[in-house]
Amino acid sequence: MKTSLDNSVVTRRNSVLRVINSIKTSDIVRTSKRIKHSYRQIRTEKIFRRTLIFMGVAMVLLVLGIMLTLIVESVPSIKSLGIGYLWGKVWDPVRDIYGAYPFLLGTLLTSFLALAISVPFSFAVAIVLGEYYPKGWLSNLLKNTVELIAAVPSVIYGFWGLAVLVPIVRSFETKVGVQPVGIGIFSASLILSVMIIPYAASLGRAMIQMVPSQLKEAASALGATRWEVIRSVILPYTKSGLFAGILLSLGRALGETMAVTMVIGNTSLIPKNIFSPGNTMASVIANEFTEADHPVYLSALIELGLVLFLVTVVINMIGKRIIKRYTTV
Amino acid sequence: MNAHIKYRIGKSRGFQALTIVLACACVVPLIAILAYIFKEGITKINWHFFTNVPKPVGEPGGGIANALLGSVIVISVASLIAIPVGILCGIYLSENKTTKLAYWCGLCVDVLQGVPSIVIGIIAYFWLVKPFGSFSALSGSIALSIMMLPIVIRSTEETLKLLPDSLKEAAFALGMPFHRVILKVIVPCGISGILSGVMLSVARIAGETAPLLFTAFGNPYLSVSITKPMQTLPLLIFNYATSPYNDWHDLAWGASLVLLAWVLLLNIITKITTRKWKVQL
Amino acid sequence: MESTIVSTKGFNAYFGTNHVVKDVNIDIPQNNVVAVMGPSGCGKTTFLRCINRMHELIPGATANGTIMLHNENVYDMHPIFVRLKIGMVFQRPNPFPNLSIYDNVIAGYKLNGIKLPKEEKDRIVEHSLTKSALWNEVKDALHKKGNFLSGGQQQRLCIARAIAMEPEVLLLDEPTSALDPISTSSIEALLHDLKKNYTLIIVTHNMQQAARVSDRTAFFYLGELVEYDDTKKMFTNPKDTRTQNYITGRFS
Numbered sequence: 078m079k080t081s082l083d084n085s086v087v088t089r090r091n092s093v094l095r096v097i098n099s100i101k102t103s104d105i106v107r108t109s110k111r112i113k114h115s116y117r118q119i120r121t122e123k124i125f126r127r128t129l130i131f132m133g134v135a136m137v138l139l140v141l142g143i144m145l146t147l148i149v150e151s152v153p154s155i156k157s158l159g160i161g162y163l164w165g166k167v168w169d170p171v172r173d174i175y176g177a178y179p180f181l182l183g184t185l186l187t188s189f190l191a192l193a194i195s196v197p198f199s200f201a202v203a204i205v206l207g208e209y210y211p212k213g214w215l216s217n218l219l220k221n222t223v224e225l226i227a228a229v230p231s232v233i234y235g236f237w238g239l240a241v242l243v244p245i246v247r248s249f250e251t252k253v254g255v256q257p258v259g260i261g262i263f264s265a266s267l268i269l270s271v272m273i274i275p276y277a278a279s280l281g282r283a284m285i286q287m288v289p290s291q292l293k294e295a296a297s298a299l300g301a302t303r304w305e306v307i308r309s310v311i312l313p314y315t316k317s318g319l320f321a322g323i324l325l326s327l328g329r330a331l332g333e334t335m336a337v338t339m340v341i342g343n344t345s346l347i348p349k350n351i352f353s354p355g356n357t358m359a360s361v362i363a364n365e366f367t368e369a370d371h372p373v374y375l376s377a378l379i380e381l382g383l384v385l386f387l388v389t390v391v392i393n394m395i396g397k398r399i400i401k402r403y404t405t406v
Numbered sequence: 407m408n409a410h411i412k413y414r415i416g417k418s419r420g421f422q423a424l425t426i427v428l429a430c431a432c433v434v435p436l437i438a439i440l441a442y443i444f445k446e447g448i449t450k451i452n453w454h455f456f457t458n459v460p461k462p463v464g465e466p467g468g469g470i471a472n473a474l475l476g477s478v479i480v481i482s483v484a485s486l487i488a489i490p491v492g493i494l495c496g497i498y499l500s501e502n503k504t505t506k507l508a509y510w511c512g513l514c515v516d517v518l519q520g521v522p523s524i525v526i527g528i529i530a531y532f533w534l535v536k537p538f539g540s541f542s543a544l545s546g547s548i549a550l551s552i553m554m555l556p557i558v559i560r561s562t563e564e565t566l567k568l569l570p571d572s573l574k575e576a577a578f579a580l581g582m583p584f585h586r587v588i589l590k591v592i593v594p595c596g597i598s599g600i601l602s603g604v605m606l607s608v609a610r611i612a613g614e615t616a617p618l619l620f621t622a623f624g625n626p627y628l629s630v631s632i633t634k635p636m637q638t639l640p641l642l643i644f645n646y647a648t649s650p651y652n653d654w655h656d657l658a659w660g661a662s663l664v665l666l667a668w669v670l671l672l673n674i675i676t677k678i679t680t681r682k683w684k685v686q687l
Numbered sequence: 688m689e690s691t692i693v694s695t696k697g698f699n700a701y702f703g704t705n706h707v708v709k710d711v712n713i714d715i716p717q718n719n720v721v722a723v724m725g726p727s728g729c730g731k732t733t734f735l736r737c738i739n740r741m742h743e744l745i746p747g748a749t750a751n752g753t754i755m756l757h758n759e760n761v762y763d764m765h766p767i768f769v770r771l772k773i774g775m776v777f778q779r780p781n782p783f784p785n786l787s788i789y790d791n792v793i794a795g796y797k798l799n800g801i802k803l804p805k806e807e808k809d810r811i812v813e814h815s816l817t818k819s820a821l822w823n824e825v826k827d828a829l830h831k832k833g834n835f836l837s838g839g840q841q842q843r844l845c846i847a848r849a850i851a852m853e854p855e856v857l858l859l860d861e862p863t864s865a866l867d868p869i870s871t872s873s874i875e876a877l878l879h880d881l882k883k884n885y886t887l888i889i890v891t892h893n894m895q896q897a898a899r900v901s902d903r904t905a906f907f908y909l910g911e912l913v914e915y916d917d918t919k920k921m922f923t924n925p926k927d928t929r930t931q932n933y934i935t936g937r938f939s
Contacts, residue, residue, distance in 0.1 A: 114801055115767050118583040122767075125585035129498040133511040136495055136559075139552070140514035143521065143529050150532060201428030209422060221677075222433050228673045229439065230613020232640045233662050236647040237439045240446075240655075271435045278432070302418035332522025334616040335640075339648060359524045359616070366528070366620050382525045393520030504746060571744075572781040576845070578744060580795040580852060581771035590798040594785045685785045 147383040154376035162377065163384070168345040170365070175377040177384070179347045183355035184385075186262050187337060188330040190351060191269035196323060199274045203281025203319070208307060211286060220282070227275040235339030238268040243340060250352055258342065261354040265341040269330050276329055277322035284318030284403065285311055318403050324396035328389045334359040358385045440666070447663025450656050459628050460642075463651050470661045472628040473642040476543065479630065480622055480638050481612060483547035488554035489604055495555070496562025496600075497588055519556035526552050527617040535621060543629075543636035546622030550614060554607040561603020565596040595685045602680040609672035613665060615640035639665045692717040692886050693738065693773075693856060698752030700733050700742065708734045708750075709910040715856075720878055720887045722901035722918065726933070727892055730910040735858050735890045739773035740766045756856070771795075774849035775858040779865045780841035782833040782848070789829040791844055792816060795852040811851050818884075819847035820877050839870020843877065850885065857881065859889040863896065875900050894934060898922050906930045 154162065158175055165176020202223055210216040239260075246267070247259035288311050296306045312319075342354020343364050356364075358381045369375035458469035495511070502508040526549050534545035569592060577587040593600065618624075623635040624645055639661055646658035693715040700708035707730040715721050723731045736742040737750050740761060753760045761769045782791045792812045796803055803811070812829070816822040821843045825836070833844055842862055849857055859878075863871040878887055878900050891897050897904050898918060905915040906927075914921060914930045925931045 114799070115581070115583075115765075115771065118586070118799070119765055119767060122583040122585050125588075129494055129501070130507065132491060132495040133498045133502070133507050135491070136511045136514050136518075136555075137507070139555075140517050142533075143518075143525075146529055146532050147525070150528075198428050198432050201425040202432055204425050205429040209425070219429060219433070222436060225670065225673065226432070226436050228609060228669055229436070230615070230640055230665060230669060232613065232615045232643050232647075233439070233443065233666055236643060236658060236662055237442060239647060241438070241442055271432075274432050302414050304418035304421040305414070307421075328520055332520075332524070334522065334524040335644060339644070359522060362524050362528070363616060363619055366531075367623075379528060382528050385522055386525050389520050389522055390517050394516060397516050570781075572777060572779055573783070575741065575744065575775075575777060576781040576783065576848075577794075577798065578766075579739065579741060579770055579775035579777075580798070580848065581767050581769075582795075582799055583767055586798055586800065591783060591785075595783075 144386075147379060147386055151376055151380035151383050153372050154380045157373050158377065162380065166347060168361075170369070170374050173373070175373070177358075177377075177381060179345055180356050180358045180361050180381060181384075183262060183341070183348060184331060184357040184359070186348065186351060186355070187265045187269060187341070187357055188327060190262070190266035191273060191330050192323065192327055194266065194270035195274050195326065196277065198270075199277035199322070199326070200281060200319065202274070202278040203285055203322075204307065204311075206278075207282040207285025208311060209303075220279075223275050223278055226271065231272065231333060231335040232339075234268050234272055235336035238264060238336060238340040242267060246352075253352075255350065255352045258352070258354060260340050260342040261352050262341060262348055263352050265337045265357075266351070268336045268340060269333060272333065272336060273326040273329050276326040277319070280322035280325065280400070281315070281319050284315040284322070287318075287404075288314050317399050321396040321399035321403070324392050324399070328392040328396065331392070332359060332385060332389045334363050338363045358382075443659070443662050443666055446659040447661075447666075450660035451663060455660055460626055460646075460654075460657055463653060466653065468653075468657060470639070470642060470657065470664065472625065473637040473639045473661060474664070475628065475630065476622070476625070476636040477612070477638040477640075479632065480543050480547050480550065480618070480636060481608060483544065483632060484550035484554060484611060485604075485608060487548065488551035488558055488607065491551075492555050492558025492604075492607075493562050493593075493600060496559045497566065497593075499559065499563040500566035501588070515556050515559050518552070519560070523553060523614055523616040524619075527620050530617060531620040538633070540633070541621060541623035541635040543622050543632040543634065546618045546636065546638070547632070549617035549621050550611040553611050553614060553617060557607035557610060558600075558603050561606070562596075562600050565599025565603070566592060568599075569595055598680040598683040598685065601683060602676050605672055605676040605679075609669050609676065612669050612672065613640055615644050619644075639668075690717050691715065693754065693756055693888075695738075695754045696752060698734075698737070698750070698754060700730070700737050700748065700750040702733075702745075703747045707910050708737065711752075711912045713905060713912060713915055715886060715888060716903070717886050718882055718884075719902040720882050720889060720900055722897035722904045723888065723890045723907060724892065724894060724897045724904060725907035729907040731890045731907045732860055734907070735860055735888060736775075738856070738858055738888065739770050739775055741770075741775060771852060772854055773856045773858060774852055774854035776842070776845050776849055776860065776862050778861045780838055780845050782836075782841050782844050784832070784834060786832070787830045788825050788833050788836075788844060791833055792847050792851050794848055815847040815851040818850055818881065819843045820873065820880075821847055837870065838866050839873060842866060842870065842874060846874075846877065846881075850881070854885065856886045856888065859887060861890050861892065864892070871896075894922075906933065908933070 154175070162175060162177055163181065164178045166178045167174050167176045168179055202219070206216055206220055243259040243264055246264045247257045250257040250259070292310050292314065293306055296310045301309065337357055338360040341356060341360055343356055343360060344354045345356055345361070348355040362378050362382055366378055369378055454467060455469040456474065457471050458467065459472045460470070461468035499508055499512055530545045530549035534548060535541055573591060573595060574587060577591040618638055618641050622638055622641065624641045625635040625637045629636050643658045643661050643665065646654040691714045695711055695713050698708065698711045699706065711734060723735060725731050733742060738754055738761070742748040742750060743766065753762065756772060783794055786794060789812055790797055792815050793808050813822060816825065821840060824840060833841060836844060863874050866874070875896065878889065881887060889900065901918045903916065904918045904921045906913045906921070908929050914925060914927045921930065922934060925934060
């Protein structure tokens with residue numbers, strides 16, 4: 078009885094020993110290290126996931142915070158000036174009279190004039206790069222150069238405009254027979270039109286390149302010329318995309334501050350024609366924000382910022398929606 | 407019939423010529439600007455220009471040392487804030503495509519991308535300048551970092567979304583925890599795209615003036631304290647270019663050339679390095 | 688005597704409301720090659736991914752039931768531990784493109800942040816590459832990136848990467864479907880050697896492959912485990928008519 082028990086213990090111990098011997102010590106060390114390590118990893122993993130979510134929340138809070146700040150800070154102006162502020166025709170902080178109409182008009186004039194000048198150019202770039210010469214070093218050069226237009230800081234555009242463009246516009250104005258000021262809405266629009274070329278151009282190029290080649294081939298096979306293919310296939314197919322490009326350019330033009338501020342003349346009078354000096358919403362904020370010495374004055378400027386914010390955000394969102402719908406379908 | 411076809415072909419050719427002319431015309435103003443800035447700026451630049459601060463009106467000489475240093479400090483602090491936050495947020499968006507928070511977060515990034523820079527300046531003024539009672543470089547940095555965020559976030563997100571799922575599977579199957587899969591496998595494979603987004607965002611804010619008008623404000627003296635007003639290159643150009651003094655215009659031309667060279671160099675380096683860093687998948 | 692290493696009880700998997708794996712009960716014996724075959728869309732890959740919880744990466748995929756590894760339910764363990772013990776090789780070779788061959792093999796250690804002395808790393812790399820029959824081909828190019836390797840070599844690199852972690856079970860999800868016949872035969876030969884140290888579960892839609900490499904075969908059809916038996920028995924004398932139809936090529 079006793080011996081048999083001993084025997085079974087011995088055999089069991091031997092089998093255990095065999096198992097232990099078969100495992101290399103380095104394996105055991107490695108395995109235990111790995112498990113300890115892994116517990117630490119699991120904790121870090123949790124922290125990492127939470128950090129990511131926190132970042133997502135922070136981004137939402139940031140935008141909400143921006144909106145809230147703008148709204149709260151424009152309350153004094155909304156309260157004391159009311160909704161009529163937006164079409165009040167006189168802006169005279171010294172006499173405490175505030176009307177945003179000159180700036181709304183100035184913004185709309187400069188932006189749409191700039192858009193009208195730049196659209197033919199940016200569409201030409203889009204068509205050349207998207208359809209005529211999609212590859213090759215020359216088109217690469219054109220593409221990169223046009224992209225560089227967006228890279229030049231706006232303050233440099235402004236400075237160049239002040240030094241070079243304004244004298245040219247002045248002599249042009251002398252010829253046309255308006256009062257030769259040089260600085261004014263027309264100069265600002267010219268500068269802006271150069272600055273916004275790349276936005277519609279690069280988007281338009283991408284859209285044109287996405288046109289299925291079967292469609293183009295089908296039209297060519299029917300005997301259509303290159304121009305007819307562009308007009309009857311490519312332009313209809315890409316029209317919403319091109320429209321989105323125009324919207325993004327417009328959004329950019331509306332919000333542009335420095336270049337405009339430097340050449341527009343900064344008067345708060347209602348512009349008589351496109352050559353007269355004026356002010357945009359962005360430029361009046363840039364000029365008068367640090368001088369605004371009483372609450373309603375400051376608040377009136379911030380309300381302009383709020384309007385600018387809402388308008389550009391809406392325009393950008395519509396543009397982005399169109400692009401998203403266009404690229405996913 | 408034949409005449410009609412000829413007319414159509416002629417029209418097509420004419421249109422092609424017109425678009426090419428218009429497209430090439432776009433390059434003219436850019437070249438004009440670059441050439442003019444170079445011509446005006448190059449004569450003002452010398453060693454003295456980089457090592458001195460501006461002199462008062464009437465005294466010759468003076469340089470842009472304070473603005474250069476200020477730009478470097480303001481941009482560095484902005485990058486320190488925006489790059490980690492932007493990359494993490496981009497990772498969040500690429501990893502969570504379906505959650506509600508991701509939808510709202512993506513929407514907010516879109517909104518942020520469209521906010522005019524002057525509005526960001528107003529915001530930074532109310533968040534950081536008014537409560538602390540003084541214009542400061544830090545508030546300027548934060549305004550700039552808000553402008554960087556959407557670019558960094560979107561480029562990170564788009565890059566990571568393009569990486570094949572098999573990469574992530576391989577990493578998870580080795581028992582790697584989520585954060586290591588992301589930081590050791592996914593991010594290194596997408597580094598070229600992320601890096602190009604980061605550099606583009608730096609290039610973009612390097613020339614920004616509007617958000618700094620009511621935050622960093624400008625400072626004619628050399629300053630390294632981020633809680634005090636600080637001069638930056640774009641601010642110096644704006645202030646001096648709109649002044650009535652010729653000496654100051656000269657300084658502004660020199661500064662413009664430096665800023666332009668800096669920004670264009672960043673753009674070109676971005677193009678080259680990202681090609682070099684690209685991981686072959 | 689063979690002991691069971693993985694066993695499932697009442698295991699179900701879903702994609703949203705789609706029931707893709709239905710009530711599977713299976714016992715996998717240790718140091719065997721078990722082939723899982725069936726027509727495409729029968730849930731075999733999903734089932735395989737559920738064993739080391741890789742299905743959790745797919746949004747909308749859920750599972751219930753138990754999968755025991757020895758005496759532990761893998762669904763009670765943290766996925767990291769599960770995946771350390773159950774390695775996986777995928778349909779398409781997926782070496783890390785940013786790492787050298789050497790770093791790819793020890794990726795499980797390196798990327799997990801486990802520090803090892805250099806000799807230990809060298810030993811693991813040589814050992815794993817030898818086992819995966821790649822050592823002779825790449826020993827002079829260990830520190831080059833892996834993208835010059837052929838598809839078959841890349842797949843063997845992925846196997847080396849998996850066995851470097853010394854898992855107990857190795858899951859292979861159609862490991863040869865993206866490879867040419869020569870690479871396929873070298874991988875199949877490799878599987879035969881690997882079963883000395885590991886338990887292999889291989890998903891394949893290729894019957895001949897299942898017959899060649901496996902000791903036991905499971906036949907899945909429309910998410911159900913129809914038949915699970917010794918490979919020889921299954922191919923010579925299937926019990927279920929559906930298995931018979933599949934083997935004789937009546938549907939595929």
